[in-house]
Amino acid sequence: MPRRLQSSRQSPLLSYLTVLLQVIGFLLLTTTIYLFYLHNSIHPATDTESHNSPGGSALRHKLDLAHFILEKSNNQNEKAKEEAAKEHGWKGNAAENFVRPENNFDLDEPLKQQNERGHESIIYHKVDKSYLNNMKSWSKLQQTLLQNKMLPTPIPRGHTSRGFSGLPPDQTPALEGALRGTIQCPNTEPQINELLSSMMASWNEPRGTRDDLAQYYYTDKDGTQQQHPFVPQPLDKFDPQHPSDVKTKRRRYLTFEPDTGGWNNLRISFENILTLAALSGRTLVLPPEQSIYLLDTKRGDKRDGKRQYTDYFNMTENSEFLRRVPIISAEEFLSLEGGDDGFVPLNGYNETKKQHLLNVAKACEERKISDVFCEDLYDHYLAHGLLGPIISEPESEANCFVFDKDVFLYGDDYISKLSEDVQSRIKTFCNKRIPVYYNQAMHHAPVWHFETMDLKTRLLTHTYALLFFTDPMIGNFYKRFARDYFRYHDEVYCAAGKMILAMQYENDVIFGDTNNPGADLDRELVGGYSSLHVRRGDLQFPEVKFDSATWYENTKELWKPNELLYIATDE
Numbered sequence: 096m097p098r099r100l101q102s103s104r105q106s107p108l109l110s111y112l113t114v115l116l117q118v119i120g121f122l123l124l125t126t127t128i129y130l131f132y133l134h135n136s137i138h139p140a141t142d143t144e145s146h147n148s149p150g151g152s153a154l155r156h157k158l159d160l161a162h163f164i165l166e167k168s169n170n171q172n173e174k175a176k177e178e179a180a181k182e183h184g185w186k187g188n189a190a191e192n193f194v195r196p197e198n199n200f201d202l203d204e205p206l207k208q209q210n211e212r213g214h215e216s217i218i219y220h221k222v223d224k225s226y227l228n229n230m231k232s233w234s235k236l237q238q239t240l241l242q243n244k245m246l247p248t249p250i251p252r253g254h255t256s257r258g259f260s261g262l263p264p265d266q267t268p269a270l271e272g273a274l275r276g277t278i279q280c281p282n283t284e285p286q287i288n289e290l291l292s293s294m295m296a297s298w299n300e301p302r303g304t305r306d307d308l309a310q311y312y313y314t315d316k317d318g319t320q321q322q323h324p325f326v327p328q329p330l331d332k333f334d335p336q337h338p339s340d341v342k343t344k345r346r347r348y349l350t351f352e353p354d355t356g357g358w359n360n361l362r363i364s365f366e367n368i369l370t371l372a373a374l375s376g377r378t379l380v381l382p383p384e385q386s387i388y389l390l391d392t393k394r395g396d397k398r399d400g401k402r403q404y405t406d407y408f409n410m411t412e413n414s415e416f417l418r419r420v421p422i423i424s425a426e427e428f429l430s431l432e433g434g435d436d437g438f439v440p441l442n443g444y445n446e447t448k449k450q451h452l453l454n455v456a457k458a459c460e461e462r463k464i465s466d467v468f469c470e471d472l473y474d475h476y477l478a479h480g481l482l483g484p485i486i487s488e489p490e491s492e493a494n495c496f497v498f499d500k501d502v503f504l505y506g507d508d509y510i511s512k513l514s515e516d517v518q519s520r521i522k523t524f525c526n527k528r529i530p531v532y533y534n535q536a537m538h539h540a541p542v543w544h545f546e547t548m549d550l551k552t553r554l555l556t557h558t559y560a561l562l563f564f565t566d567p568m569i570g571n572f573y574k575r576f577a578r579d580y581f582r583y584h585d586e587v588y589c590a591a592g593k594m595i596l597a598m599q600y601e602n603d604v605i606f607g608d609t610n611n612p613g614a615d616l617d618r619e620l621v622g623g624y625s626s627l628h629v630r631r632g633d634l635q636f637p638e639v640k641f642d643s644a645t646w647y648e649n650t651k652e653l654w655k656p657n658e659l660l661y662i663a664t665d666e
Contacts, residue, residue, distance in 0.1 A: 300415075439479045
């Protein structure tokens with residue numbers, strides 16, 4: 096029985112007790128809130144208190160990190176920090192680590208560096224500050240880079256995106272036929288667009304021939320070659336304008352609930368969902384549009400702050416991805432499968448309840464008192480579907496998800512027949528987690544629903560750490576699948592690319608050699624600055640909110656002498 100489903104018929108006595116319990120619950124809630132306020136006015140939030148907060152276990156991890164940094168900070172020399180703070184900058188272990196805010200940075204001051212013998216020398220590097228004007232306009236920056244020949248050489252498209260191991264082409268047959276991906280940025284010169292593509296595209300498009308054609312097979316007991324059960328053949332095509340095609344092409348569905356945390360938590364969970372939909376050969380049903388934690392409504396927003404995954408991910412506009420994972424909306428799903436012969440029929444409800452669910456499918460709110468409460472629709476899915484098997488909390492019950500071809504084909508009795516090597520690798524991967532094996536019941540369920548909103552069943556673990564394929568070839572296929580398809584719209588990469596080019600330009604002007612632009616970039620054109628993500632504004636715990644002097648003291652060993660530091664913060 097789904098966790099939220101309740102009977103709609105109640106006796107008068109039960110109704111009276113329900114009202115009484117609600118009154119008592121309200122009084123208890125009021126008292127609890129008041130006591131919680133008194134407690135937190137004296138004591139900061141603790142790890143235990145964060146357990147049921149929107150971030151759940153992720154917040155506990157953040158608190159652990161904050162406690163570690165605080166402990167390190169408190170053990171440092173307070174006097175030295177006070178003296179450094181008075182200078183509006185903070186000195187590290189050596190003079191070259193001196194950092195100042197940008198508005199106090201005099202570009203005409205001598206820069207200190209160490210020579211090969213470790214002796215400090217002074218370089219008087221006069222810089223014309225007019226370069227700052229070139230960074231205020233995208234068109235000006237482009238003109239400056241082109242006219243002064245300050246662009247590094249783009250990465251050839253034949254230099255494909257590949258794994259960290261960087262194996263040579265003759266050892267990566269899955270990449271044969273692949274080319275590095277591209278992006279298209281508006282108001283951008285072709286030469287600079289080519290450079291941005293080579294810098295920002297971390298995927299391959301087209302993909303390797305073997306991956307593109309899903310050429311992954313196995314030989315059955317009769318000696319016949321069969322398509323691998325975890326790599327379904329892609330559809331010939333899927334047109335989002337004709338969602339009804341899935342009833343004849345992919346009439347098995349995966350439904351899910353958004354994670355309760357911020358965008359990065361939603362992304363991690365969603366990537367698991369996409370992979371599960373792909374390997375099980377299902378049509379993905381998106382949840383209704385709804386607001387997302389910490390993504391506030393903008394003035395003039397015609398959608399009233401409602402968001403959808405496809406606002407950020409390049410999914411429904413990617414025809415190659417849709418051949419592998421057709422995507423439909425919740426509204427389209429009810430239209431296709433809500434009839435008497437559908438997988439999620441609405442015929443068991445009166446007209447009011449039917450209309451209510453249809454309204455929820457358009458857009459919903461995660462508030463029980465709302466007229467469009469999201470979970471009413473999810474409960475309807477659960478009443479007609481199979482619940483996803485993965486438990487994430489408590490730790491003693493947590494699962495890993497194992498995909499083994501033979502266990503899938505021949506049943507759970509085959510688990511004990513797995514080779515010692517396979518069993519050892521499963522044990523190493525899962526560690527203390529309890530393995531759950533993908534089976535025929537999961538595969539053939541018409542509707543497979545994941546309660547990823549619930550703390551107990553969140554999928555807040557990266558795909559490569561949650562899903563284990565006993566055949567490494569299939570596991571690597573889905574790592575490439577994620578790399579090549581789980582990406583944002585081009586405008587995100589274009590915006591980031593503009594900032595990167597601006598910082599690399601500034602680095603060349605101040606510290607570099609303008610006659611040899613990009614000299615300190617690596618072969619992926621990365622370099623010219625370092626970055627720091629300072630999270631303060633989106634966390635409600637005072638432990639993580641300490642001053643910039645403390646941040647610097649905790650990270651100063653990471654930075655190179657005289658390098659630009661890009662700080663991303665949500666304050």
